[in-house]
Amino acid sequence: MRAIAPHLRGRPCAPGKRREEKKCARNLRNRCKEEGEDYAVVNFYHLVDLEDVSQEAELHRRFCSEKDIRGRIYISSQGINAQFGGKKEDALAYADFVEGRPAFRGLRYSVEDCEGHAFPRLAIREKQWLIPLQGGTVDLPVTDPSCRATPLSPAEWKKMIQRQEQEGSKPILLDVRNGYEWDAGHFRGASRPPVDVFRETPTTRGVEEAFPELKEAEEGQPILMYCTGGIRCDIYSTWLKQQGFDQLYTLEGGIANYLRSEGDDEEVWKGSLYVFDQRLATYRDKPAATGCYHCGGPVVPAAHINCANADCNWHFLCCEACREKFRSCCSTECMHADRLRPVLERGGRYERMHEYVDGSDEERWQRGEGTRRRRRQWRARLRLRRAEKVASKLRGLGLSSPSSTNEESAASASTDEMESASAARTRHG
Ligand SMILES: [Zn+2]
Ligand SMILES: [Zn+2]
Incomplete structure (x- = not known):
């Protein structure tokens, strides 16, 4: 028997019953949308010390079992990180449920309208850490805001970049994402991350190996870091602070928040925004930053x-x-x-x-x-x-x-x- 179905070789194939059945099952599973329903993608994270991770995760599983939502929800002893979507009503109900939990009070979430489901399935996982980083994050005080970079609102961020440019100094912009995300779109002036995968950013050797820009940083020169939603910066800046950098600033709510409030002005932002759901990118009507x-x-x-x-x-x-x-x-x-x-x-x-x-x-x-x-x-x-x-x-x-x-x-x-x-x-x- 041929390993590959003939239609994949570009030849017509007889519509065998088995194949038709599989196609039907596939369509059913991927049914993206129910007519007349609004869908949305919701993102949030909250860094906080959690005592009983299993019990917390169980509560979330129970709540979600009755909702039509899909995505990734990770819970660890350092908090929660969630990207999910589904029927808007259900997605918002879950976000409100989490926000209402005493441990997550003050949590802020972002909502984007979307055409149908953006994730294939729901996974609620108990994790050791929320963001994989070489060496792990368990020993980092990531839940203490005073141990990380200072957050800047999107407007302050833009002003800070422009002010530094006016003063004739090139701001140090760190893109704290995966290399291929930078390829889709990035802030002008930010170099491509030296590793293709963020989790491989070296934290066990010198800082300069991770970001060569840091080697050239003069004392007191502000370092501006950004990522998609903010969690990678919060965690990575905790580590950088431990390495002795103190003029650290992050973009509050990440690029997603920036583009929502300041727009995708070409002079500041180039390309689309890579996202980890089936859309793969938002703001995709402009050409990607690289060819x-x-x-x-x-x-x-x-x-x-x-x-x-x-x-x-x-x-x-x-x-x-x-x-x-x-x-x-x-x-x-x-x-x-x-x-x-x-x-x-x-x-x-x-x-x-x-x-x-x-x-x-x-x-x-x-x-x-x-x-x-x-x-x-x-x-x-x-x-x-x-x-x-x-x-x-x-x-x-x-x-x-x-x-x-x-x-x-x-x-x-x-x-x-x-x-x-x-x-x-x-x-x-
Ligand atoms: Zn290939
Ligand atoms: Zn081409």
């Missing part, structure tokens, strides 16, 4: 795709024309791989590989057998070639090239985030 991986041209809508080769799954920016030309693949090599998934017309995330095949392979892939090994082998093969491509592009721009480990990180990040069952890891701010 298409294949042709360098503008990417509109400014959202990432994953390589259609399930054994590669690389997360990258690709323009519409190249998506068609390369069938959503990152390379011609991937276009001829065995485990190809169909081109997703509107982007977004793929189903698990076994959803696309029939027969004995379905069962094998359902168990995930060999997936890790295949990906490892595939990546090893592509890594060098891809690193060379990125390096030559950067050389063309007059920038230095990233290390090959960054390439590996990018690949593993996309694997983790976009497809694997354990995708729900907190790395949001």
Whole structure:
């Protein structure tokens, strides 16, 4: 039996009963929207000491079991971090429920209207830490506001950047996110994070290794840090403060809050805002801050795709024309791989590989057998070639090239985030 359903090879296939059944089940599960219902995405986090994490999580599970919401809700002894969505009424009811809990009093949440469900399922997890950071965060006093950076309102943030520019000094802007988020959009003047995945930001070695800008910081020079919603800055600034930096400022509520209140003025902000749900980006009508991986041209809508080769799954920016030309693949090599998934017309995330095949392979892939090994082998093969491509592009721009480990990180990040069952890891701010 063929490993891949013929329609994935670009040939018509007889509509077998089994395949039709699978398609129906898939549509039902992915049913995005009920007519006449409003949907929303809600984000919040709250850093606070919690004594009984299990009991707290159980209460949240019970409340959510009667609501139509999906997303990631992580609870640890250091607080809560939640990105979820669903029927607006239900999503807001849950946010109000959390805000009403004595431990989370004062919590603030953001609400964005959305077309249907933005997350595939609901996961309420008890975690050791809310944000994965090398070395962990358990020993950091992240719940003490005096141990972290000073928050600036979006208006103050903008003024601070402009004032420093007027005074002739270049503000030190730290993008505390993953490298590929910077690719979609960033504040002008901020460098691409030196690691592709935030959780790999070194905290066990020198600060300069994490952000070279910090090495050049003069004494007393303000350091402005930002992330999507604020949690990554709150946690990372706690660590930076311990390293002796005291002129630290964060953007309150993160980029999401800034764009809502100050707008996406091109002089300050460039591109779209990467988000970790099925939309993949908001403010996506403008070109992404960096160009298409294949042709360098503008990417509109400014959202990432994953390589259609399930054994590669690389997360990258690709323009519409190249998506068609390369069938959503990152390379011609991937276009001829065995485990190809169909081109997703509107982007977004793929189903698990076994959803696309029939027969004995379905069962094998359902168990995930060999997936890790295949990906490892595939990546090893592509890594060098891809690193060379990125390096030559950067050389063309007059920038230095990233290390090959960054390439590996990018690949593993996309694997983790976009497809694997354990995708729900907190790395949001
Ligand atoms: Zn292109
Ligand atoms: Zn690929």
